[in-house]
Amino acid sequence: MKAILVLIVAGVALAAQPRQPIGSLQAPIDNLFSTWTAKDSPGCALGVFQNGAMAYGRGYGTASLEHDAPITTDSVFYAGSVSKQFTAMAAALAIQQEKLAYDDPVRKYLPELPAHADAIKISHLVHHTSGLRDYNTLLTIAGRRDEDAWDNRAVLRITAKQAALNFSPGDEYLYSNTGYTLLATIVERATSTPFAEFADRHIFKPLEMTASHFHVDARRLVRGRALGYGGRAGAWTLDTPINERAGAGGLYTSIPDLLKWDENFYTGKVGGAELLKRLQTRGTLNNGTTIAYAWGLQIGNYRGLPIVEHSGSLGGYRAHVLRFPAQHTSVALLCNASSIGATGLAREVAGVILKDRFTEAPAPVQGGVAGTAASTPWLPTESELRDFAGTYYGAELDATFAILLRKTDKATSQLMLQRDSGAELQVLSPRSTPSGSTTGAGEFQAGALRIRFDRDATGTVTGLLVDAGRVRGIKFVRR
Numbered sequence: 142m143k144a145i146l147v148l149i150v151a152g153v154a155l156a157a158q159p160r161q162p163i164g165s166l167q168a169p170i171d172n173l174f175s176t177w178t179a180k181d182s183p184g185c186a187l188g189v190f191q192n193g194a195m196a197y198g199r200g201y202g203t204a205s206l207e208h209d210a211p212i213t214t215d216s217v218f219y220a221g222s223v224s225k226q227f228t229a230m231a232a233a234l235a236i237q238q239e240k241l242a243y244d245d246p247v248r249k250y251l252p253e254l255p256a257h258a259d260a261i262k263i264s265h266l267v268h269h270t271s272g273l274r275d276y277n278t279l280l281t282i283a284g285r286r287d288e289d290a291w292d293n294r295a296v297l298r299i300t301a302k303q304a305a306l307n308f309s310p311g312d313e314y315l316y317s318n319t320g321y322t323l324l325a326t327i328v329e330r331a332t333s334t335p336f337a338e339f340a341d342r343h344i345f346k347p348l349e350m351t352a353s354h355f356h357v358d359a360r361r362l363v364r365g366r367a368l369g370y371g372g373r374a375g376a377w378t379l380d381t382p383i384n385e386r387a388g389a390g391g392l393y394t395s396i397p398d399l400l401k402w403d404e405n406f407y408t409g410k411v412g413g414a415e416l417l418k419r420l421q422t423r424g425t426l427n428n429g430t431t432i433a434y435a436w437g438l439q440i441g442n443y444r445g446l447p448i449v450e451h452s453g454s455l456g457g458y459r460a461h462v463l464r465f466p467a468q469h470t471s472v473a474l475l476c477n478a479s480s481i482g483a484t485g486l487a488r489e490v491a492g493v494i495l496k497d498r499f500t501e502a503p504a505p506v507q508g509g510v511a512g513t514a515a516s517t518p519w520l521p522t523e524s525e526l527r528d529f530a531g532t533y534y535g536a537e538l539d540a541t542f543a544i545l546l547r548k549t550d551k552a553t554s555q556l557m558l559q560r561d562s563g564a565e566l567q568v569l570s571p572r573s574t575p576s577g578s579t580t581g582a583g584e585f586q587a588g589a590l591r592i593r594f595d596r597d598a599t600g601t602v603t604g605l606l607v608d609a610g611r612v613r614g615i616k617f618v619r620r
Contacts, residue, residue: 325389
């Protein structure tokens with residue numbers, strides 16, 4: 142009886158300690174996270190998986206700054222776009238069940254979309270080649286808060302109001318959260334099962350991923366949740382998303398659950414070998430070009446070794462899962478501060494674990510901007526700026542831009558952007574244009590927004606167009 146008691150006590154002691162590292166690599170791994178170990182700092186949960194087992198797992202930093210709760214490997218984090226590989230798996234399983242097909246038109250399931258979406262297929266959503274404008278970027282343009290509790294129905298309504306695509310389906314690759322949110326809705330409609338329930342029934346439960354779920358109810362309690370934070374050391378602010386979207390994001394998960402998910406790519410317990418092969422098959426553009434993006438996964442090469450990976454971010458959460466299939470080794474990182482570079486950290490951990498397996502040195506950090514063309518600043522006069530001042534309405538976003546002319550401290554004039562959402566005023570900076578070009582006249586930059594003003598035949602400013610990374614050509618009409 143005494144021997145049994147000793148074993149139990151020893152087991153408890155071991156459970157409270159980090160799992161044993163690979164050889165003597167604990168110190169160099171832990172050193173990578175030295176910035177994030179303080180009690181008053183957020184941090185990360187790390188998992189190193191090798192040959193189906195947790196080779197090393199540890200928590201660094203604090204899960205809740207309000208309650209001094211430490212991060213452990215069992216802490217549950219919002220995983221951001223790491224969710225996409227699970228959405229892709231759900232779609233692949235629905236295809237396997239013959240509930241939908243890879244080349245089905247999306248309007249077969251989403252008749253709410255306008256006619257310009259006729260050419261979009263399921264395959265285009267999977268590989269980010271649909272041309273659909275990214276809803277996160279649309280919300281940013283409109284000045285709405287990203288953490289608002291938008292659900293999949295709201296995303297569909299916003300998408301249905303768009304007057305155009307960024308490009309013809311299949312012509313380009315451009316990352317679109319809209320595509321994966323719509324993909325989740327399609328799985329839901331095709332299977333007559335709520336998407337979160339479908340994922341739970343066909344992915345999480347079979348793999349015994351007990352902490353994982355798609356968070357479609359903001360009121361739902363999450364045991365062991367690490368809260369997300371923004372700001373910097375000494376001035377942390379709560380930045381935990383409350384949205385109810387699923388597909389592009391929405392996944393809450395833990396390091397032990399990600400181990401089970403990762404190992405499924407070797408065992409095929411869920412889906413089988415052929416389906417797992419499909420998930421890692423890269424997309425192809427209309428011109429025959431093969432892109433790096435597969436099914437919610439990036440396929441590539443790092444320091445001479447093949448990799449499969451994806452990152453995730455929203456609010457104060459950062460995540461990255463990096464797999465080296467030939468070495469049966471993966472690094473999973475779940476973090477709760479927006480200032481943590483999870484992708485870089487995951488690569489650094491891999492650099493420690495696989496240092497003798499790489500065939501290439503790390504790529505050098507590039508300084509400066511290569512190939513910058515000579516440019517001529519466009520310096521509009523106050524009279525020219527006054528032409529652009531006014532109120533503009535964008536029906537696709539149901540949003541209003543007020544373009545204001547203001548005096549600076551130096552008594553010069555500049556344009557400011559005010560949005561009806563209450564977002565802070567932004568300066569509109571005239572864009573420099575290539576030498577000899579006049580296309581920049583009437584073009585401004587406001588943060589990530591590129592704004593181009595339109596004129597009619599008489600020279601009167603009639604509206605503006607907004608480009609912002611994953612969104613092109615949103616129209617606003619002058620009122």
